[in-house]
Amino acid sequence: MDIRAVLFDVNGALIDIQTDERMEEVYRAISHFLTYQGIRLHRWEVCDLYFAVMKEQFSANRETYPEFDVVEVWREVLRRVATDYTRTLPPDKLETLPLFLAEVQRGIARKRLALFPQELEVLDRLKARYALGVVSDAQTAYAVPELRAVGLHAYFQTIIVSGDYGYRKPDARLFQKALDALQVDAAKAIFVGNDRYRDIFGAQQVGMKTVWFCSGLHPNNSHAAEPDYIVYRFADLPEAVDFLAAR
Structure with a gap:
């Protein structure tokens, strides 16, 4: 051949x-980071909202083997919890925050x-x-x-x-x-x-x-x-x- x-x-x-996307440390770190963006959520609130939005994304996908988009999940999470202060952040920062959160999430969840x-x-x-x-x-x-x-x-x-x-x-x-x-x-x-x-x-x-x-x-x-x-x-x-x- x-x-x-x-x-x-x-x-x-x-x-x-090896990764563990449910690891508590992941959402503790993200929760702490979000306070500097004007968003105050407990780590488990961040975790629950992330997986809820992911589930919604899967449910709305009509593909036989659906896949999610992690950056868009974080973008929707931010949209739902943004405060007046969050919306005053520089546009460039707001645009890149979802990707940054995806990278932080993966980096902390990674064990090997x-x-x-x-x-x-x-x-x-x-x-x-x-x-x-x-x-x-x-x-x-x-x-x-x-x-x-x-x-x-x-x-x-x-x-x-x-x-x-x-x-x-x-x-x-x-x-x-x-x-x-x-x-x-x-x-x-x-x-x-x-x-x-x-x-x-x-x-x-x-x-x-x-x-x-x-x-x-x-x-x-x-x-x-x-x-x-x-x-x-x-x-x-x-x-x-x-x-x-x-x-």
């Missing part, structure tokens, strides 16, 4: 990450952000032979900065993030957007992911070959789809790609 591209999921497949062993060596080998891309169920507000933080951003010719489109994997359109950006046919591409439903089933819908990376961060949905190859270490990925390319 003439393989031209290898595409990846991010969390659990490219990045060893690391690469898998030998990952850069593997990506160097793959980049020399194939176009590389990303299709991630995430938010650009933190997915792209996290890729940069661990030194991965420059490896990829295209990065597709579900939060920018309002729908998430396994929606085939996300995979197709990445393939179109790389100008590669699905039959000549491999997708690497840690989720057998969102990643493996999703990529198979458009005709891609698939590698399931059992990274220890994979959800328990093993019944969802059968991958073409399974790896338990990132270091074994070149072997998987070579095997599929030879078929």
Whole structure:
């Protein structure tokens, strides 16, 4: 098989990450920050309002696999609790506050952000032979900065993030957007992911070959789809790609 591209999921497949968006410290910090914007809320009021607005956003979304927009969630939170003082803040500050809150929320919620062993060596080998891309169920507000933080951003010719489109994997359109950006046919591409439903089933819908990376961060949905190859270490990925390319 003439393989031209290898595409990846991010969390659990490219990045060893752990977060806790319900962590009390997240909303304590945001609550304290908001007092300087003229907004006085208890940390649990901030938390409850954030998740209520997110739920509303999901409910209003008519996609089969809906995705939320974290920046717009925080924008709506601010709109609902803004005081007269808040509305006197400089327009530039008001415009950037939702993104800032999304970044602060993610930064405090993050417990681990690391690469898998030998990952850069593997990506160097793959980049020399194939176009590389990303299709991630995430938010650009933190997915792209996290890729940069661990030194991965420059490896990829295209990065597709579900939060920018309002729908998430396994929606085939996300995979197709990445393939179109790389100008590669699905039959000549491999997708690497840690989720057998969102990643493996999703990529198979458009005709891609698939590698399931059992990274220890994979959800328990093993019944969802059968991958073409399974790896338990990132270091074994070149072997998987070579095997599929030879078929």
